[in-house]
Amino acid sequence: MSNSVPQPIPYFLMEKIRQGIIVGRYPPGSALREQALEAEYGTSRGPLREAMRLLQLRGLVLHEPRRGFRVREYSVELTQQIYRLRGLLERHAVEALAGKPLEPLLSELKQANDAMATHFAARQIEGYLEANIAFHDAIMRTADNEPLRKSIEPLNEMAQPIRFALLANRWGKSTAMDEHAQIIALLSKGKIEEAARSIEEHVVRNIAAASSLFPMQPTSTPAPAVERRPRRTPER
Missing domain, CATH: 1.20.120.530 (GntR ligand-binding domain-like)
Structure with missing residues (x-):
């Protein structure tokens, strides 16, 4: 009987997603959407976000504010x-x-x-x-x-x-x-x-x-435009 300790869930998820990135299952530039990954791996949001953070530290995943995680692109x-x-x-x-x-x-x-x-x-x-x-x-x-x-x-x-x-x-x-x-x-x-x-x-x-495998420059979707209201001149 093995005495090995199972990997913590975030590390298990990290390795699964890492392998998917390496073999192209999650191609460069693709969004790693939390809901889809939660359903795919039957996990909750907390361990998944920790797995993403670990992948970000490894340089395989990037994070954009308000847009979430995506697979690194290569120019x-x-x-x-x-x-x-x-x-x-x-x-x-x-x-x-x-x-x-x-x-x-x-x-x-x-x-x-x-x-x-x-x-x-x-x-x-x-x-x-x-x-x-x-x-x-x-x-x-x-x-x-x-x-x-x-x-x-x-x-x-x-x-x-x-x-x-x-x-x-x-x-x-x-x-x-x-x-x-x-x-x-x-x-x-x-x-x-x-x-x-x-x-x-x-x-x-x-x-x-x-x-030659990645001839295009990395592209990221621009952030949504923020409506700017005209500044009011303060009353004197």
Whole structure:
């Protein structure tokens, strides 16, 4: 019998809606209406609003006064900013591996890449993406840099819908496993600087393809016009 404690309801809801956002069930720009979500998940307003707040902290959801929550939209500029900054931070994480024992990390990286190959053969996009994330997370953990980790986590969350859509559109063209293998080979030889350059190139390689997925600038419905009454001149 399992002794695991169930997730609090807001975190359970957050994860369900998060997965829906990542796989495109709730597309960028779509409204996340409380009544519809309450009916869909059989929940009350309080836990749902807390789930939305958690998703907002992760960068996947935005809130507009008087209009509620909606899924984040991605412009070309924002997509490029996310990818370039991720590339720089990933490079810094690899540079931080200098002087650390790498054998446990290399084993983790190989396992993650093998898992990616298994999911790729089965055309399992979600499993493939999770294994891909595990590869990069292993490097970040070994780098053991808390400010760096806290900087890249929200970027990775914001990038998840883009990465899923990119895989769905270019499944047979993914070169991530080969690029991971190159990074593993460089690290196994102690070539930290070369591995650092390689991982930055790996992250930004698909920046043009990722940007083409969301060619329109984000749009938000303008707030309703407020009727302005003429100001009266005060009597003297």
